[in-house]
Amino acid sequence: MAPPSSLVRTARCLWHWQWLQLMGGLGPADAQGNYRRPPGAFDQLPPLPTDAAAPDGHVLIVGRSCPWAHRAWLVWSLRQLGPSISLLVVEPDPKAGRWCFQQAFEGCSTLAELYQRSGAAATARATVPVLYSRSQQTIVLSESARLIELLNRWPGATLELEPAAQAASTTTWRERLQHSVNDGVYRCGFARTQAAYDRAEAELFDTLDALDADLAAHPGSWLSGPALSLADVVLFPTLIRLELVYAPLFGCTRRTLWQLPALADWRRRFYALQGVDQTCWPEAWRRDYFGALFPLNPSGIVPAAPPLSTLVAGPAAAP
Numbered sequence: 001m002a003p004p005s006s007l008v009r010t011a012r013c014l015w016h017w018q019w020l021q022l023m024g025g026l027g028p029a030d031a032q033g034n035y036r037r038p039p040g041a042f043d044q045l046p047p048l049p050t051d052a053a054a055p056d057g058h059v060l061i062v063g064r065s066c067p068w069a070h071r072a073w074l075v076w077s078l079r080q081l082g083p084s085i086s087l088l089v090v091e092p093d094p095k096a097g098r099w100c101f102q103q104a105f106e107g108c109s110t111l112a113e114l115y116q117r118s119g120a121a122a123t124a125r126a127t128v129p130v131l132y133s134r135s136q137q138t139i140v141l142s143e144s145a146r147l148i149e150l151l152n153r154w155p156g157a158t159l160e161l162e163p164a165a166q167a168a169s170t171t172t173w174r175e176r177l178q179h180s181v182n183d184g185v186y187r188c189g190f191a192r193t194q195a196a197y198d199r200a201e202a203e204l205f206d207t208l209d210a211l212d213a214d215l216a217a218h219p220g221s222w223l224s225g226p227a228l229s230l231a232d233v234v235l236f237p238t239l240i241r242l243e244l245v246y247a248p249l250f251g252c253t254r255r256t257l258w259q260l261p262a263l264a265d266w267r268r269r270f271y272a273l274q275g276v277d278q279t280c281w282p283e284a285w286r287r288d289y290f291g292a293l294f295p296l297n298p299s300g301i302v303p304a305a306p307p308l309s310t311l312v313a314g315p316a317a318a319p
């Protein structure tokens, strides 16, 4: 026999209330239910360290699933900064909601301990990416938007990802992408109300449409002009996770990338750049997102997904 409808209504109300409390654990929202990314520690762009060129003088700490860490990892890889900055991958502990070192690092077993030792407030979020100085024994910077700028100025590499001739266009795209796309997918997934989701989703797909139109008008070009730039770098981590994570988990489903062919082609070209494939860990992305974001996926079930190779494969050869 079906339970009385008043009981179902009460259970739904209670469940929804509990869901809202759990969503609060993922991040704050404003009164309209829009997700608001909290500020982080060590977020100011410092001058280039005087020992930047020293062999193995710095450490870039990343987590495989994190798109903000992915952009720093990409600059590190594209500019081949390995001789002066070593890469350290931390693993998530989804039950405790924190990042852990696989082997103790500077006497710390969690990233939170490293933040504390570097002078962060006890309440600060311990986020990746992090740039750590071995000589100063402190975190230099942990805000990815600034970190990619610092890494672009890092000595020992020739590739310039802020080409002067494209400066205005790079800045314009980066600002729009940061809000509407990089943070936009999270504002879709972490929205507390239909209206908040609708706003974020419309901005996201308006921007993807604009990107597609711009790239279609300039075949073979990169986002801000003929040369690769930081605008391309910040788009890639979000776009490569679209079918695997953001469409199924965050509801970014209005269009598939095949309906935005110039953008799909851009993603293929970016993936083919040397070293980019080494930064992509689709199994870890799906395991971490579907496993850790309990309020969005209480069952913990990881849905099946197409292999990454099919998303970045070239167009079929003509018969």
Ligand SMILES: N[C@@H](CCC(=O)N[C@@H](CS)C(=O)NCC(=O)O)C(=O)O
Pocket: 040, 065, 066, 067, 068, 069, 097, 098, 125, 126, 127, 128, 129, 142, 143, 144, 145
């Ligand atoms: N503002 C930061 C955000 C980075 C961020 O949110 N990283 C997430 C992983 S995707 C994290 O480490 N979260 C851990 C936490 O919030 O405790 C940036 O862009 O660098």
